[in-house]
Amino acid sequence: MNIIVVDNLAQAGQAGKDVFAKELNNGAKVFGLATGSTPISTYDAIGNSDLDFSDCISINLDEYVGLKSTDSQSYHYFMQKHLFDKKPFKKSYVPDGSNLDAAKATEDYEKIINQNPIDLQILGIGRNGHIGFNEPGTPFDSLTHEINLTESTIEANARFFENINDVPRKAYSMGIASIMGAKHILLEAFGTQKAEIIKAALEGPVTEDVPASVLQKHPNITVILDRDSAAQLNLN
Numbered sequence: 205m206n207i208i209v210v211d212n213l214a215q216a217g218q219a220g221k222d223v224f225a226k227e228l229n230n231g232a233k234v235f236g237l238a239t240g241s242t243p244i245s246t247y248d249a250i251g252n253s254d255l256d257f258s259d260c261i262s263i264n265l266d267e268y269v270g271l272k273s274t275d276s277q278s279y280h281y282f283m284q285k286h287l288f289d290k291k292p293f294k295k296s297y298v299p300d301g302s303n304l305d306a307a308k309a310t311e312d313y314e315k316i317i318n319q320n321p322i323d324l325q326i327l328g329i330g331r332n333g334h335i336g337f338n339e340p341g342t343p344f345d346s347l348t349h350e351i352n353l354t355e356s357t358i359e360a361n362a363r364f365f366e367n368i369n370d371v372p373r374k375a376y377s378m379g380i381a382s383i384m385g386a387k388h389i390l391l392e393a394f395g396t397q398k399a400e401i402i403k404a405a406l407e408g409p410v411t412e413d414v415p416a417s418v419l420q421k422h423p424n425i426t427v428i429l430d431r432d433s434a435a436q437l438n439l440n
Contacts (some may be wrong), residue, residue: 205406205420207427209434213245216394219428220246220326221253223390228322234261236325236383237287238336239279242392243326244286251290260293261320265297265327265336266377267352269306277365299348299376306350309376314348317382325386329393332356333401333414337377340413344378380418388424391416396432405434 210216221241223338227417235257237243242305264279285388288296296318303309330420335338353361353373362368383389393402405416406427419425429437 205425205427207406207429207437207439209429209431209439211431213394213430216392216428216430217245217247217249220390220392221255223247223248223388223426223428224324225253227388228255228257228260232323234263234320234322234324235258235293235423236322236378236386237262237264237283238326238328239264239266239282240328242328242394244328246278246392247287251287255291257291257293262288262293262296263317263320264296264298264321265325265383266375268372269301269304269351269374269376271301273298273300273302278368287312301372301376305378310348310350313376313378314382317348317378317385322386324388324390324406325383326390326392327383327416327419329391329398329401329405329416330357331360331397333405335380335383335391335416335419337375338380338383338415340415342380342412342415344384344412345381347382348376348378351375351377360396380415385417385420388426389419389422390426390428391419392428393431393433396435398433399435401435402429407437411418 267279271278296348339354358371404414410417
Protein backbone atom coordinates (compact mmCIF):
# COMPACT_ATOMS: atom_id res chain seq x y z
CA MET A 205 0.00 0.00 0.00
CA ASN A 206 1.45 3.32 -1.12
CA ILE A 207 0.29 6.16 1.16
CA ILE A 208 0.89 9.74 0.00
CA VAL A 209 0.30 12.56 2.51
CA VAL A 210 -0.08 16.09 1.14
CA ASP A 211 -0.46 19.54 2.66
CA ASN A 212 -3.52 20.80 0.77
CA LEU A 213 -6.11 19.97 -1.88
CA ALA A 214 -4.05 21.50 -4.68
CA GLN A 215 -1.24 19.06 -3.93
CA ALA A 216 -3.77 16.25 -3.62
CA GLY A 217 -5.16 17.06 -7.05
CA GLN A 218 -1.72 17.00 -8.62
CA ALA A 219 -0.87 13.72 -6.90
CA GLY A 220 -4.13 12.18 -8.11
CA LYS A 221 -3.57 13.48 -11.63
CA ASP A 222 -0.08 11.96 -11.58
CA VAL A 223 -1.54 8.53 -10.75
CA PHE A 224 -3.92 8.80 -13.70
CA ALA A 225 -1.09 10.01 -15.97
CA LYS A 226 1.17 7.11 -15.02
CA GLU A 227 -1.56 4.56 -15.72
CA LEU A 228 -2.45 6.25 -19.00
CA ASN A 229 1.19 6.24 -20.08
CA ASN A 230 1.41 2.56 -19.16
CA GLY A 231 -1.43 1.74 -21.52
CA ALA A 232 -4.50 1.85 -19.26
CA LYS A 233 -7.72 2.14 -21.23
CA VAL A 234 -10.49 1.75 -18.63
CA PHE A 235 -10.87 4.14 -15.70
CA GLY A 236 -13.32 3.66 -12.83
CA LEU A 237 -14.57 7.02 -11.59
CA ALA A 238 -16.19 8.32 -8.42
CA THR A 239 -18.30 11.33 -7.51
CA GLY A 240 -18.69 13.49 -4.41
CA SER A 241 -16.47 16.31 -3.22
CA THR A 242 -13.36 14.16 -2.62
CA PRO A 243 -12.17 13.56 -6.21
CA ILE A 244 -12.90 17.09 -7.46
CA SER A 245 -9.34 18.32 -6.89
CA THR A 246 -8.03 15.39 -8.95
CA TYR A 247 -10.58 16.01 -11.71
CA ASP A 248 -9.69 19.71 -11.73
CA ALA A 249 -6.00 18.89 -12.13
CA ILE A 250 -6.78 16.40 -14.90
CA GLY A 251 -8.99 18.96 -16.63
CA ASN A 252 -6.16 21.49 -16.62
CA SER A 253 -3.61 18.97 -17.91
CA ASP A 254 -2.73 17.72 -21.36
CA LEU A 255 -3.92 14.17 -20.60
CA ASP A 256 -5.99 12.68 -23.42
CA PHE A 257 -8.74 10.15 -22.64
CA SER A 258 -10.39 10.24 -26.06
CA ASP A 259 -9.42 6.61 -26.68
CA CYS A 260 -10.44 5.45 -23.18
CA ILE A 261 -13.53 4.18 -21.39
CA SER A 262 -14.85 5.40 -18.04
CA ILE A 263 -17.11 3.43 -15.72
CA ASN A 264 -18.67 5.20 -12.76
CA LEU A 265 -19.16 3.62 -9.36
CA ASP A 266 -22.75 4.52 -8.68
CA GLU A 267 -25.88 6.55 -9.33
CA TYR A 268 -28.99 7.53 -7.40
CA VAL A 269 -32.12 5.52 -8.22
CA GLY A 270 -34.90 7.66 -9.62
CA LEU A 271 -32.81 10.42 -11.20
CA LYS A 272 -32.45 10.92 -14.94
CA SER A 273 -28.98 11.62 -16.32
CA THR A 274 -30.05 15.21 -17.04
CA ASP A 275 -31.02 15.88 -13.41
CA SER A 276 -28.60 18.38 -11.87
CA GLN A 277 -28.23 16.13 -8.80
CA SER A 278 -27.43 13.00 -10.78
CA TYR A 279 -23.93 11.62 -10.80
CA HIS A 280 -23.99 11.60 -14.61
CA TYR A 281 -24.51 15.37 -14.49
CA PHE A 282 -21.75 15.70 -11.88
CA MET A 283 -19.25 13.88 -14.08
CA GLN A 284 -20.17 15.97 -17.10
CA LYS A 285 -19.61 19.17 -15.12
CA HIS A 286 -16.42 18.20 -13.30
CA LEU A 287 -14.60 16.11 -15.90
CA PHE A 288 -16.24 15.08 -19.15
CA ASP A 289 -16.80 18.60 -20.50
CA LYS A 290 -13.03 19.14 -20.36
CA LYS A 291 -11.81 15.59 -20.87
CA PRO A 292 -14.22 13.49 -22.93
CA PHE A 293 -13.81 9.72 -23.03
CA LYS A 294 -14.51 7.51 -26.03
CA LYS A 295 -17.35 5.98 -24.00
CA SER A 296 -18.58 6.78 -20.50
CA TYR A 297 -20.81 4.50 -18.46
CA VAL A 298 -22.88 5.54 -15.44
CA PRO A 299 -25.59 3.32 -13.91
CA ASP A 300 -29.03 4.16 -15.30
CA GLY A 301 -30.82 5.62 -12.31
CA SER A 302 -33.97 6.16 -14.36
CA ASN A 303 -34.35 2.40 -14.83
CA LEU A 304 -36.42 1.28 -11.84
CA ASP A 305 -36.00 -2.40 -12.73
CA ALA A 306 -33.18 -2.94 -10.24
CA ALA A 307 -32.38 -6.51 -11.31
CA LYS A 308 -32.05 -5.53 -14.98
CA ALA A 309 -30.17 -2.28 -14.33
CA THR A 310 -27.58 -3.88 -12.05
CA GLU A 311 -27.14 -7.02 -14.16
CA ASP A 312 -26.55 -4.92 -17.27
CA TYR A 313 -24.01 -2.76 -15.47
CA GLU A 314 -22.06 -5.71 -14.13
CA LYS A 315 -21.84 -7.03 -17.70
CA ILE A 316 -20.30 -3.70 -18.75
CA ILE A 317 -17.68 -4.02 -16.01
CA ASN A 318 -16.90 -7.61 -17.02
CA GLN A 319 -16.52 -6.59 -20.66
CA ASN A 320 -14.26 -3.67 -19.76
CA PRO A 321 -11.91 -4.68 -16.90
CA ILE A 322 -10.97 -1.58 -14.93
CA ASP A 323 -7.31 -0.56 -14.97
CA LEU A 324 -7.57 2.24 -12.36
CA GLN A 325 -10.44 2.84 -9.94
CA ILE A 326 -10.63 6.05 -7.91
CA LEU A 327 -12.55 5.92 -4.61
CA GLY A 328 -13.61 8.19 -1.82
CA ILE A 329 -14.66 6.85 1.57
CA GLY A 330 -17.74 7.60 3.64
CA ARG A 331 -17.52 8.39 7.32
CA ASN A 332 -19.02 4.96 8.01
CA GLY A 333 -16.46 3.30 5.76
CA HIS A 334 -18.58 2.87 2.66
CA ILE A 335 -16.93 2.70 -0.75
CA GLY A 336 -19.20 3.38 -3.66
CA PHE A 337 -22.53 3.10 -1.88
CA ASN A 338 -21.59 -0.19 -0.22
CA GLU A 339 -22.74 0.45 3.32
CA PRO A 340 -21.50 -1.44 6.42
CA GLY A 341 -22.59 -5.05 6.27
CA THR A 342 -22.34 -5.33 2.49
CA PRO A 343 -20.80 -8.72 1.64
CA PHE A 344 -17.28 -8.56 0.27
CA ASP A 345 -18.34 -10.81 -2.63
CA SER A 346 -21.14 -8.45 -3.74
CA LEU A 347 -21.50 -7.41 -7.37
CA THR A 348 -23.38 -4.39 -8.75
CA HIS A 349 -26.62 -4.06 -6.78
CA GLU A 350 -29.33 -1.73 -5.49
CA ILE A 351 -28.68 -0.28 -2.05
CA ASN A 352 -30.87 1.32 0.60
CA LEU A 353 -28.82 4.30 1.80
CA THR A 354 -28.22 4.68 5.53
CA GLU A 355 -29.37 7.77 7.38
CA SER A 356 -25.75 8.84 7.89
CA THR A 357 -25.12 8.71 4.15
CA ILE A 358 -28.35 10.57 3.39
CA GLU A 359 -27.38 13.26 5.92
CA ALA A 360 -23.86 13.53 4.46
CA ASN A 361 -25.26 14.01 0.94
CA ALA A 362 -28.00 16.41 2.00
CA ARG A 363 -25.62 19.36 1.56
CA PHE A 364 -25.93 18.89 -2.20
CA PHE A 365 -29.74 19.17 -2.13
CA GLU A 366 -32.13 21.98 -1.19
CA ASN A 367 -33.85 19.75 1.35
CA ILE A 368 -32.82 16.49 3.00
CA ASN A 369 -36.15 15.03 1.90
CA ASP A 370 -35.00 15.46 -1.70
CA VAL A 371 -32.06 13.08 -1.23
CA PRO A 372 -32.81 9.75 -2.93
CA ARG A 373 -33.07 6.80 -0.57
CA LYS A 374 -31.67 4.21 -2.97
CA ALA A 375 -28.72 3.90 -5.32
CA TYR A 376 -27.18 1.51 -7.80
CA SER A 377 -23.56 0.78 -6.98
CA MET A 378 -20.72 -1.41 -8.07
CA GLY A 379 -20.38 -4.15 -5.48
CA ILE A 380 -17.26 -4.61 -3.38
CA ALA A 381 -16.09 -7.53 -5.51
CA SER A 382 -16.68 -5.39 -8.61
CA ILE A 383 -14.45 -2.67 -7.15
CA MET A 384 -11.77 -5.09 -6.00
CA GLY A 385 -11.49 -6.41 -9.55
CA ALA A 386 -9.72 -3.20 -10.64
CA LYS A 387 -6.02 -3.65 -11.31
CA HIS A 388 -5.08 -0.50 -9.35
CA ILE A 389 -7.18 1.35 -6.77
CA LEU A 390 -6.68 4.99 -5.78
CA LEU A 391 -8.32 5.94 -2.47
CA GLU A 392 -8.56 9.61 -1.50
CA ALA A 393 -9.72 11.15 1.79
CA PHE A 394 -9.37 14.66 3.22
CA GLY A 395 -10.25 16.43 6.46
CA THR A 396 -10.36 15.64 10.16
CA GLN A 397 -13.81 14.06 9.80
CA LYS A 398 -12.21 11.21 7.83
CA ALA A 399 -9.29 10.52 10.21
CA GLU A 400 -11.05 7.93 12.38
CA ILE A 401 -12.46 5.91 9.48
CA ILE A 402 -9.15 6.03 7.59
CA LYS A 403 -7.46 4.55 10.66
CA ALA A 404 -10.08 1.80 10.84
CA ALA A 405 -9.99 1.09 7.11
CA LEU A 406 -6.23 0.98 6.65
CA GLU A 407 -4.98 -0.32 10.01
CA GLY A 408 -7.98 -2.00 11.65
CA PRO A 409 -9.34 -5.50 11.16
CA VAL A 410 -10.71 -6.45 7.75
CA THR A 411 -14.43 -6.61 8.39
CA GLU A 412 -17.68 -6.05 6.52
CA ASP A 413 -18.56 -3.59 9.30
CA VAL A 414 -15.98 -1.28 7.65
CA PRO A 415 -16.38 -1.95 3.91
CA ALA A 416 -13.22 -0.02 2.95
CA SER A 417 -11.11 -2.30 5.14
CA VAL A 418 -11.23 -4.87 2.34
CA LEU A 419 -8.82 -2.64 0.43
CA GLN A 420 -6.06 -4.00 2.69
CA LYS A 421 -6.34 -7.20 0.66
CA HIS A 422 -5.83 -5.55 -2.73
CA PRO A 423 -2.33 -5.97 -4.23
CA ASN A 424 -2.07 -2.49 -5.75
CA ILE A 425 -3.43 0.38 -3.64
CA THR A 426 -2.45 4.05 -3.66
CA VAL A 427 -3.88 6.28 -0.91
CA ILE A 428 -3.79 10.09 -1.05
CA LEU A 429 -4.52 11.86 2.26
CA ASP A 430 -4.05 15.29 3.70
CA ARG A 431 -2.42 15.67 7.11
CA ASP A 432 -5.78 15.90 8.87
CA SER A 433 -7.17 12.64 7.48
CA ALA A 434 -3.83 10.89 8.08
CA ALA A 435 -3.50 12.16 11.66
CA GLN A 436 -4.39 8.85 13.38
CA LEU A 437 -2.30 6.56 11.18
CA ASN A 438 0.92 4.94 12.30
CA LEU A 439 3.16 6.09 9.43
CA ASN A 440 6.52 5.52 11.09
